[in-house]
Amino acid sequence: MITKVKGTYDLLFDETRRWQALEQKVRKIFEVYNYSEIRTPIMEYSKVFHRETEQSEMVTKETYNFLDRSDRELTLRPEGTAGVIRSYVENKLYVNQDVSKFYYMGPNFRYERPQKGRYRQFSQFGIEAVGSDSPYLDIEVVSLAYETIKRLGLKGVRVRINTLGDAESRKNYQEILVDHFSKHKETLCEDCQKRIDKNPLRILDCKIDKDHIALQTAPVPAEHLTPAAHERYMLVLKGLNEANIPYETAPKLVRGLDYYSHTVFEIEADIEGFGAQNVLGGGGCYQKLVQELGGPDLSGIGFAFGMERLLLALEAEDISLIDEDKLDAYILTFDNKDSLVSTTLLNQLRSNDIKAEMNYMNRNFKGQLKQAIKQNASYLLILGEEEIKNQMITIKNTKTETQETIPNKIVVKHLKELLKK
Ligand code: AMP
Numbered sequence: 001m002i003t004k005v006k007g008t009y010d011l012l013f014d015e016t017r018r019w020q021a022l023e024q025k026v027r028k029i030f031e032v033y034n035y036s037e038i039r040t041p042i043m044e045y046s047k048v049f050h051r052e053t054e055q056s057e058m059v060t061k062e063t064y065n066f067l068d069r070s071d072r073e074l075t076l077r078p079e080g081t082a083g084v085i086r087s088y089v090e091n092k093l094y095v096n097q098d099v100s101k102f103y104y105m106g107p108n109f110r111y112e113r114p115q116k117g118r119y120r121q122f123s124q125f126g127i128e129a130v131g132s133d134s135p136y137l138d139i140e141v142v143s144l145a146y147e148t149i150k151r152l153g154l155k156g157v158r159v160r161i162n163t164l165g166d167a168e169s170r171k172n173y174q175e176i177l178v179d180h181f182s183k184h185k186e187t188l189c190e191d192c193q194k195r196i197d198k199n200p201l202r203i204l205d206c207k208i209d210k211d212h213i214a215l216q217t218a219p220v221p222a223e224h225l226t227p228a229a230h231e232r233y234m235l236v237l238k239g240l241n242e243a244n245i246p247y248e249t250a251p252k253l254v255r256g257l258d259y260y261s262h263t264v265f266e267i268e269a270d271i272e273g274f275g276a277q278n279v280l281g282g283g284g285c286y287q288k289l290v291q292e293l294g295g296p297d298l299s300g301i302g303f304a305f306g307m308e309r310l311l312l313a314l315e316a317e318d319i320s321l322i323d324e325d326k327l328d329a330y331i332l333t334f335d336n337k338d339s340l341v342s343t344t345l346l347n348q349l350r351s352n353d354i355k356a357e358m359n360y361m362n363r364n365f366k367g368q369l370k371q372a373i374k375q376n377a378s379y380l381l382i383l384g385e386e387e388i389k390n391q392m393i394t395i396k397n398t399k400t401e402t403q404e405t406i407p408n409k410i411v412v413k414h415l416k417e418l419l420k421k
Contacts, residue, residue: 007112007120014325018311021321023105026125026148030103033144035127038102040083042109046073048086051292054258055199062110076109079257081286081302082293084128089295094131103127105307117277117309126283126304130290133299135232138263138285139239145267145303146245149280152310153319156270159240159247160282164201164221164254164261165229167287173224174200184214204254220251229262236263259292260284263301271313280313281305328419329379330372331358334365341383345393345408352412354419356381373398379415 004010011019027037049059064076077083084102093100105125112118127144129137142159150157164170177200185193189208196203201221209215225233240247247265255264266282283303290298314321329349331342342358349356357375359368372380382394382403393411395418396403406414 007114017322029148035101035103038104040087043074044083046075048082049075056257064109078108078110080104080126085289085293088130089293099129099131101129117312123307124304128302130300131298135235138236141301143243149267154269159265160250161247161265162250162253163233165225169225169229173221176219201254204252222251259286259289261287272316327357327375327377328354329356329381330377331381332368333383336362
């Protein structure tokens with residue numbers, strides 16, 4: 001048997017419907033906020049993600065890289081933002097001199113150890129607002145992330161927020177951080193030892209050293225901001241207060257990617273059985289990414305949510321996004337030689353938006369009845385010998401078990417009226 005690739009999954013039946021319902025719900029809210037959908041390729045030239053400044057584990061250790069048949073270096077996208085910005089630059093959208101607002105949803109690929117809720121092909125939806133570094137845009141984007149999760153019906157939704165400051169703040173802070181971690185160099189994990197010179201900010205995010213005294217006592221970015229960066233951060237927090245968005249400041253939050261500056265944030269919720277694994281997604285500002293990908297000096301901000309984790313959260317909280325799968329009608333015949341009559345009727349029903357099904361498996365009447373019940377048909381349309389001879393149809397309501405026999409000419413109209421009730 002050929003199996004699916006490790007770390008991937010199939011979506012079947014009701015699961016697919018749950019995905020569609022989630023997609024539909026988030027599309028609706030993104031449209032209200034005036035974001036439009038962007039669909040970028042799943043593969044990009046490797047340099048879109050593998051940039052010198054990007055030393056995050058996700059990009060350096062987890063990407064699927066390959067050479068195509070003409071030896072081009074390609075990468076399956078591990079996240080959504082870089083591809084969107086590549087497209088923004090390539091299509092010169094900055095000439096609009098306004099904010100370009102996009103949302104996206106689709107698969108990403110990371111070579112991670114698969115476990116519950118963690119896959120090698122997984123999906124995210126997210127947004128990017130590019131072309132302005134206005135703090136008011138941060139307020140919009142954080143509000144939108146909060147509102148998206150809130151509208152799905154989860155409880156205790158809240159924001160964790162921090163700032164990394166502007167380039168100058170980051171530079172000052174980085175020096176202080178190098179100084180601090182250098183004093184603890186020998187006892188830090190191997191990766192963190194390397195990070196001291198390359199990317200000290202990353203150390204704050206280290207899973208291995210998270211309880212290390214050096215991390216516990218590390219200086220935090222918010223204490224080393226330039227006055228302008230501080231003022232900007234205060235304005236963002238004020239905006240969230242005004243919008244009644246519940247948030248807590250998280251001074252050590254740095255997020256997983258290296259392109260962030262100023263505001264970074266995560267959204268969490270109270271989810272049964274999730275414990276500390278309750279972060280559903282997050283995002284932040286990026287001041288240099290547009291430039292790094294060949295565009296002008298423009299800033300952007302975005303967020304992304306993992307769809308698998310979100311759907312697990314909704315399930316854990318007993319929140320159903322879909323109605324029960326149902327058929328309006330199932331056609332039954334007593335004799336399989338009458339299937340042509342069923343086919344004609346089936347076409348007629350479907351042309352009138354009635355969701356109907358018939359038997360294709362040569363089942364006897366009892367077998368067909370079982371299928372109709374299994375598929376949750378509201379009505380049975382029975383074509384017996386008498387009915388066919390007299391151009392009639394028997395309609396039976398599967399709930400009340402009442403039935404009537406009517407001329408087949410009026411079956412669509414009659415059934416539509418019954419379904420309306
Ligand atoms: P990140 O892009 O790493 O900030 O992740 C954003 C969200 O995507 C996380 O909160 C997860 O919900 C989800 N996510 C990241 N990696 C995976 C994965 N390998 N499998 C499933 N979901 C993931």
